[in-house]
Amino acid sequence: MNKRSAIIGVGSFLPEKIITNHDLSQLVDTTHDWIVSRTGIHQRHVAGDHEKTSDLALAACKKALKSSGRGVDDLDFIICATTTPDQIFPSTSTRLQGLLGMSKGFAFDIQAVCGGFIYALAVANNFITTGQAQRGIVVGAETMSRLLDWNDRSTAILFGDGAGAVVLEARDGAGSLADFGILKTFLHSDGQLNDILQMTEGPGSGTCFGTMIMKGQDVFRHAVEKLGGAIEEMLSDTGLTADDIDWFVPHQANERIIDALVKRFDFPSHKVIKTVSLHANTSAASIPLALDAAVMDGRIKKGDLVLLDALGAGLTWGSALVRWG
Ligand code: ACO
8 A cells, every 4th residue: 555645625815906917018118919929928916015915815825715615723834935924034934824823833945936836845744655645735925016126027927926725645555556646746956956946145155135137038948858857757757758747837927938849749728727818927936826727717727747847947847747636
């Protein structure tokens, strides 16, 4: 008998305030058509002045818990993937633990930028499959708007705020791909590529967080290459083909990156979940936001085979194969 981590609940939250491409074109020299043609993004949600990352995360966690039918007391852990914690310390996940009223277990943050949700999912899966925990929440939550220079058109157009969460629970499996839950994860990073997307400073280098700089075309090229490699790795390790995948749920950074992967693997477009047009790149929140949208509208159903992948600054990237339900 093998232990699996089944995803038994999902929830997400987007702040109310929306900034459209047209709004952005009032701030910087850009146009709606340029942004759509290069990224597929139409709008982004932005946290209000008093909304913190933990507020977004809390709303997503409550919805995920509700959809799971479990309560806070059933949880053994919270892992929050975020690059935009409320404070440098304590962690956003311990803040969430307090806000949720969870009095046992453990909570910590993972920082792998846009790769964060896959990293957090893989770590959570290890706790559950090794029997160290029965149940927990993985939440990706970001207020990327706070890191942006709103006068820099090359990056301001790309990001948004939001949160998404899943509840994981231990389930017995046979050790085969027919099991429910997380079937496989792969993680990668390449620190030689730190400089193609970075914040220039941080508390350890003397200032709060500096400025975001990005070599856009390099990021684009590496994203297509490395995410393609990650999908290839997952398919060849499991012996599956792209036809076996019911839903491809990629990191929602840029529609052109998603389309390049879809073309390479010949995923039919009706099996690809895309939400980037509605909320831009929400970093670690993007995959659970897309998952929640597709579960809520009935596309992803119990028993479906779902392939997730993401890449972010670092570079960090990875993939996860999940049988839903
Ligand atoms: N509006 C109008 N023009 C713009 C804008 C803008 N917002 N930004 C740049 N331009 C101009 C440039 O100045 C340049 O003008 P020039 O030809 O007169 O010099 C021209 O448009 C082309 O610029 P490029 O940078 O070559 O544009 P490109 O087609 O590469 O698109 C983009 C830029 C959208 C950033 C693209 O490189 C990209 O998507 N890269 C991936 C970045 C990404 O997704 N980052 C997110 C984090 S990592 C992750 O999550 C995967």
